[in-house]
Amino acid sequence: MRKLIEYVAQSLVDDPSAVQVREIRNDRNAVVLELHVAQEDFGKVIGRQGRVAKAMRTLMRAVGTREGRHTALEIV
Template sequence: MRKLVEYIAQSLVDDPAGVQVREVRNDRNALVLELHVAPDDFGKVIGRQGRVAKAMRTLMRAVGTREGRHTSLEIL
């Protein structure tokens, strides 16, 4: 799942080398993916009115549901 978020983000931004994805597990066995991008590319990952970010989060929830665990995406 981390590689999927990384691939999508690298496809959107001008500086693919600045994309970093971290996996963090919390106490309820949920997976949180933290996406870090360059400050100049932040708007491209968020999209107009948050549409790109919402689509990425929806995709992560669908994959997480298929795997049987709660998954969320945080863009930092």
Template structure:
């Protein structure tokens, strides 16, 4: 569920939606989502002063509350 959410949000923000890639790393108590976008689009996903990244993380944590797991978003460049 969270993977699809991040993928949808990232593809909506970037100029090159084909360059969006989300990897999921499952742990016992937490899940790590690695978001990789094209080099030119990293700034669009992070936003000024990290505002967009913070908003995406807020939506992600709200979505993950149902499962009871902690979800972490890492934006790779």
């Protein structure tokens, strides 16, 4: 799941080397991913009216459902 979000984010931004994804586990069934990007690429990851961010969260939810986990994505 982390690699999927990292791949999508690196494909969207101008500076792919600045993309970092950190995984935080709240309990055994919950996973929170923190996505860090360069300041100038922040808008590209969010998208217009949050559409890109919403799409990435939908992907995470689909993968999480298959694995039986609750997932969340935070863009920092």
